[in-house]
Amino acid sequence: MAPAQRTIEVRFGEQLTRGGQIARSAFTSGPAIAWVTVLLLLPMVGILVTSVLSRGPYGEIAPVLTTDNYKRLLGFGLLGFDPQYPIIIARSLLLAAGTTVVCLLAGFPLAFFISSLPGRAKQVALTLVVIPFWTNLLIRTYAWQLLLGPDGWLAEAASALGLVDEGSPLYPGTFAVYLGMLCAYLPFLVLPLYTSVEKIDWAIAEAASDLGADGPRVFLHAILPQVMPGMVAGMILVFIPATGQFVIPDLLGGAKTVMLGNAIQQQYGASRDWPFGAAITLVGMVVVLGGLLVQQRVARKSGQPAGEGML
Amino acid sequence: MRSSAPADGPRAPWWLAAMAWGGLLFLHFPIAVVALYAFNTEESAFSFPPKGFTLRWFAAAAARQDVLAAIGLSARVALLATLGALLLGTLAALALARRPFPGKDAVTLVFILPIALPGIITGIALLSAFRLGEVTPGFWTIAIGHATFCVVVVYNNVVARLRRLPHSLVEASMDLGADTFQTFRRVVLPQLGTALLAGGILAFGLSFDEIIVTTFTAGHEKTLPLWLLNQLGRPRDVPVTNVVALTVMLVTAAPIVAAWWLTRGTEDVAGASK
């Protein structure tokens, strides 16, 4: 009565061989992984490949390897130094950075305030933050258009307060764009930040002030380090999507400036320069992947399962 | 080391509270405005205070063919995408929730990517895939595209729920004579109930609201967000646009907030998966 040749393991009462377990896992997770691979990962590889190819005379893709596309992105165009695309990239990054800063300024008070509320009120407040989060972005942006337009309330209020000239609209303009971005991305920052704020050990702050530190110092040395994980997670959650954002700048900024997203759209659309569009896309992908990896590492350090709870 | 401050931290100073309330108001302002002006009598771009109260724009909107078509399309697409995401996401979660293995982080990343990448990149990738497969953009491409980024929402919720499922329940079921499939059907699945519901609702909302990826994967059809995008260049249609906007907000936000309320306080906070 020799034992079976294959080693059988029992997990949760089921008997499976090692191979059997792997096969089962592959079978159940396979479809989902295959789905995303075929629809996203493979095309991304295709984009990578396309980005080093050239544009043919009729707008098709010519199988000629070149690094011209990337050079253009760095500012070295066909006719010498052309800062057009570095400027576009910089503009998008700047908007993303600016949005992040503004969200931080608005988000910190919100996170701390909610944390200081008693139980029930806390839940209500969090729900209030979540509601706009799930409201259609387009609708909210559209509403800002109405509000900031020539006859809009805010524009009239602003001119009544003497902040702007009579009848001059607040939109389109940079102010409007930042307002729209703030409205779109604030919840992305507040929620993870709040999670960290909830976990603050206030005794450390007390100890610090006990040792003679004044308000700002207590904040800097005792509080800030503790909220770092949530803050960083929130910042990444804002910065990454904001880099690719072009709908809000278009709608509230008058579509006069070209952002990264606009550039990609152009190349795939009107300009029919797919290789170049691919190169721009790749830059965007690199930024996103970089941010995700940083965020995974931060999450792992703070003990959270990477990728969950945040996204 | 006992702190004398209450467990929630020290009470917030008034200026902090003021700033916080300002922030909350700011976030809700646009929503309130749209809601308010859906009922306004004034036809063109509005002024303050609103001129009157009427429901006639609702009737007008309901009579519009393009509005109804857009709503119908969005609903059908969302339903399909949700079903696909539920199926794919649950299966994947069952396979991967149980134990850590070398590629687990990588797999999670793969699922997150469709939703984390800016819409334009995901859209282009999907479009390339469809072009390559010589699939014409239309209803199915929209639904498939939506399902792709909805999978992670279901996956996260189910994984979180599975984590909290005690192993002893599965063992007890086996001990009592149920094989793998019966155990899944009678013990695991009922326990997953709320997670599936929450994940499904979120997926539905995500799909219903989506704009950018849809612009790439749609043919000539207009989902509701695409219809809205189109409307932005039509100032005279503002009242109907307001009504539709309000309806969309209610239809998507309400169940999602409900799902969030259901799962709050547990690890799988629904809203955090956006």
Place this chain on the structure above:
Amino acid sequence: MSATTTDPPADRAEPRRSLAGAPLAIEVEGLTRRFADYTALDAVDVTIREGEFFSLLGPSGCGKTTLLRIIGGLDHADAGVVRIGGQDVRGIPAHKRPVNTVFQSYALFPHLSVRDNVAFGLRMKRVPEPDRGRRVERALELVQIGALAGRKPAQLSGGQKQRVALARALVNEPKVLLLDEPLGALDLKLRKELQVELLSLQRRLGITFVFVTHDQEEALVMSDRVAVMRAGTIEQLGEVHQLYERPRNRFVGQFLGSVNLLEGTVQASSPEELALASPVGTLRAVRRPGDPGATGKLTLAIRPEKVRLLPDFGKGENRFECLVEQVIYTGNASHYHLRCGQQRLTAEAMNDAPAVRGLQPGQRVAVELPPASLIVLED
């Protein structure tokens, strides 16, 4: 290292009941289970007879739960054989084995009512109505929770959940019932009540029970036979009083109740007795068949209640004088902590014994260790 049952040359009490000769419900041979950093079971052999209340007793980490789980099919062995009712069950998954388990955490299905929980196993076996309903009702009556049949587990107390778990397992009429520290989470009073109930239940139904516990008192109260385990092996297996009266080594002696240990060197020995040079003088001890060899260094043990305190010194062997250091009153008896030169001893005596009336700390008392009560230990 296998443990065998030794025939009990017990001083006094009759065995609880003898199931020798009953067919074997479970046979375990050479069972080994290794985990990454330690060995949970090391070539364990055990046989459990039909109708027996058998306990696996030991401290945490000794392998008792692992053994139980392997029998139930919830874990696999790296080597060895398990036979249930004579049939080799390797390769047979848990859901096909004729055993049922009562889990420590009860593992009741939260979404099902009590009745549906209990009916679960019968449903899986496709037992049709009205049979199913009848059997479920009977099981509920058996554990006295008929009134709670419609409730959900979340609405039950710990003791009630335990009964449901029991009913859910028993309703399937398994050949063997495996119980994994089922009373661990309950308070003392409830535990004692349920111990008695479990015992009478087992007697009534005649089902073989394999019971895992770390509580020696629990094992003593309920079991026919006990296997005392440590670090993956069975230290000693036998009927309860046997283990108590004749522990093989220090571990078993100290795990079941308490013992006094006297270390010394053997001075002389014969097949019937030996003389040990110990800190309290030369002691004579009676040797029994199965005792370890009598040479060199040896340890003798004696239970506190067997240490005799005498009113006066008189004449007799194994007698010496001790100083009473502490007297601990426990109601009907007292524990006397004695110091006899280099040796410390604990004696236990009923409070109405004439020898100990008025015995105070600081006084000296004559102590006798009857030769027949001295146990020769293996280590």
